[in-house]
Amino acid sequence: MIQKKICLLGAFSVGKTSLIKRYVDSIFEEKYLTTVGVKIDKKLVEIERQKVMMMIWDLAGEDDFCKLQVSYLRGASGYILVGDPTRPHTLDRLFCLHKKAQKNIGNIPAIIALNKHDLCNQWSLSFAHREELEELQQPILNTSAKTGDQVQSLFIDLATQMLSN
Template identity: 30%
Template sequence: MAHRKKVLQKVIILGDSGVGKTSLMNQYVNKRFSTQYKATIGADFLTKEVTIDDKLVTLQIWDTAGQERFQSLGVAFYRGADACILVYDITNPKSFDNLDSWREEFLVQAAPNDPESFPFVVVGNKVDKENERRVTKSRTTNWCKAKGANQLPFFETSAKDAIKVEAAFLEAAQLALQQDTTDADLYIPDSINLNTAPKPQQQAYSSSCC
């Protein structure tokens, strides 16, 4: 079986429902934008290969549910994340106010080894609606300065017009690489044989509770 030597990074996208998380992911990976809205249930992911600092990186980008009734389904996917992108809508102040909750919940559920220096990237989406803006750049910049020892990177994007979308994702990937102190590359097989029969169990167990 052939193997390719790659670095695998798991990037989680968090934010309120309707801020454009799915659109950002689709624009970055597939260069597509759809005006049709469909809420994410639980979580979904796409992959994209990029080269960073002479390393071939496979980004596994997870789009999580923003609606409250589906949020608990997405939490299970937080663990093992290498970076997190926090998204709000520049026309929706509440989505910005909720960034604190999204960040705190992620840190609790993902439990990174060093929460203070974990790679977060903040994205203010929908700059194509500048005339409807209700969250200023300075407000977000001040919020980013107050989080952790280092100021969080901040991008204003448009998934619709592909403005700074790639830059935001690449920043997350670069920060994750810098954070990786193990330098352990992951081997990802080109194919997996699903026809191999499992070994029979040595002994069957049963249990009951009362």
């Protein structure tokens, strides 16, 4: 068994904690609780007969007043960037966080989750956002913590990337 640290990054209220809760505990709660500092969970997965213990660091959402504490990113083997397309500014924050992460911990496996896919009719992604997302050259998954859509794949894909890295 090997252990890997991964981080979830994103703006406030994009659903980072909900994604982890859905993945680890298979539950979804409508109630919103903001994460202060960091919250850590773990999940054991098996990728190609290799057991991987993922230590999932759920970092507090970032906004203009509360910056991400990059020290939490140290030692991560991969990270998930979470955005909420119903609120396009969260994608700007996503791009910003990606740059910050790359600057601090280098080029490590990353995956982009466009969350709240159950509300896809409310999504308002501009063309510029789409282009910028593609420029990142990272896998993009449309996830929903509420329905569980693509949540498993999100973590499994990242784990697979980390192992092959």
